[in-house]
Amino acid sequence: MLSRSAERLYWLARYLERTENTARLLSVYMNLMFDMPMGVEVSWRNLLTIFGAEQAFLKLYEIPNEQNTMSFLLTDTANPGSLFSCLNAARENIRTSRELMPDEAWQQVNEMYLFAKNNVDTAANRRGRVLILNEIMRGCQCFTGFLSGAMSHDDALRFIRLGRSIERADMTTRILDIASVILADDRSDKTRQYENAMWMNVLKSLSALLMYRKHGRHRIRSGDVLDYLLKDPDFPRSVVHCINEVEAYIKRLPRSEVLTDNLATLLSSLMATDIYHITPVQLHKLLDDIQVRLGVTHNQIASTWFLAAH
């Protein structure tokens, strides 16, 4: 397949996964905030931290309250990382690679885009926002469904899944980063009291609650949750699972020999880390390292297969 097409499909998948993850995260975070009593050190600002967007936010807004944070992360197209911006970018990538996939896939993304565009105003209130986020999450799932049911499992789909898995691993590390806030040594007693509720929401934001429970851990404890979301080989959004997938897709693509070392290093250092006895600072550093390694793999993908490689 064309290098140009591979690049567009990869980015399509990344942007769409980012769209879906953002929707899920915003939705869970809203739920969490509705539950939290006053005086707990979890704020809308933490949400900006997860997206690494505090500075960008302050350029456009002053106070990180619910209204501003939500508008910045959801609808504001001046923020390249907002859900709507990601959806626009996904749509532009699929609009320019329609010849590669089933029509329904394009129509699904296009419908989502039109839906978002027509509902910008309703996103200002909580109820409207919930509806939009649900619709977006549903739409992204439909897209994934169309592809697995109607697209050959060929190189084109491998680039889509490659983009999706890298983005997914990246997002999981970002969400877990909030643990460094939850676990901070100087947290108040009141925060400690709500710790369980927060971990539960972390699991929910990755659609992992049920699977975690079925995994045999009935209680929700920080060490268990972290270990599960980082290392479980079977859960589709755990970091290890995503990296294994990236590796599998890469190996089936042509000329991929040089790409596996970096992933192997990443996996072995992650598996060697004792998650149960990690300090918040060490955790933050570990997550950072994973993100940097994922960045290296991304660059290798670009320089092996994309147009710039020629």
Place this chain on the structure above:
Amino acid sequence: MASLWDNYMVTEAYDEMRCSENQARPSSSRLSSYLGTLDREALDVRKTAADLAIMEMGITFTVYSDEGNIDRAWPFDIIPRIIEYREWLRVEEGLKQRLKALNCFINDIYNEQLFIKEGLIPASIISSSTNFLKECVGMQPRFGTWANICGSDLVRDKDGTLYVLEDNLRVPSGVSYMIENRVITKKVFPELLQDLDVLPVDDYSAHLLEMLVSIAPEHSDIPRIAVLTPGIYNSAYFEHAFLAQQIGAELVEGADLLVQDDDCVYMRTINGMEKVDVIYRRIDDQFLDPEVFRKDSMLGVRGLLRAWKAGNVSLANAPGSGVADDKVVYTYVPEMIRYYLNEEPILPNVPTYLCSDPEQLVYVLAHLDELVVKPANESGGYGMLVGPHATKKEIEEFRKIIKDQPRNYIGQPTLALSTCPTLCDNHLEPRHIDLRPFILQGENSFVTAGGLTRVALKKGSLVVNSSQGGGSKDTWIINTGT
């Protein structure tokens, strides 16, 4: 209940659906009476459904001067245009005949030039044509076909005669909209299509693929086909992507292709370089190859012409085909049919006055207020004068331009283009239409069942181009069995 037809006024133009205020043409009677049973509200519901489908299917086109918003929804009118099957059979034959003759002509012009030697066309018309490419002299594409894909514009005059207005032999567009229009109609009027014998249009892609395979260089067993687009900002990008998808070809931009030292064309893929055998190019000649044509072209592929001349890649349409896509050369098509095919033309040309001919020029200048004057080489309805609709000032400006460059202009009588009922603010009014069927010629010939009907949405307007406020309609070739 008030009928939609109550206030429908046929004009002096030929109406495709109604022969008088109260009477439908036989081929349209079923559709006509069906529409009569709908009230305005019901019609509006269908119109809304069609608009929604267009948005969701993402059927778009781009307007060059539009900033910001890249793609615009395709303006579609839900009332179909009907042509009777028996009439269509004749048109189909006429179009095949025409393209065959045009290809013979192009092949002749780049080789022996018998048409000139026999004195059938002045040599100066060819030598002064900007579309004649000396680089193509001596080439013989497979089956002698240069223009493999042609879109001819047909118009119907007052008396019901269908004329060929022009033949687009360079990069004609619109066929994807023809196919998508039917998809929408199936959603909007499913019950009607069930009861009527309407010819399908979606077999075009299969024929396009067959044609492209047939013209591949002989050494390629399973030819690799690519559609070459100027890119995502081109007004017809939607169509390029649509066609590439329909025929399973790669959609490439110039930067994806490379001509290597062996004079073969390769595309940049994730496996490295892969050879391309047939290119359906949607880029104008002038931008095709910066090595030969415009040096500043960012859209083309350096060395493409070299590869084509070496016989390593087939290009559809072949470079230089545009020599026959010129409104002056157009006037010689009936003669081409007689000369090359030894047949009488089935479809008439619109009478045309050549400004290059001193006598005809005098006539044109004296009748500017009655004629349509067009540049010989432009497409898209740009730079033309519609005499009866023009102001005195516009006419005088044109007079000067024509006198300066007579070779570049032709004049034609202003035809009263036929009309078709069209939905205007939830009632029906007659609007002028034309028809662009698409003709393929490789090893075999093929004509689409109908084509793209374009409609001038503005009352009284004769300009149907989508870039200038035109829309389109689904076109039904109906077999009434009578």
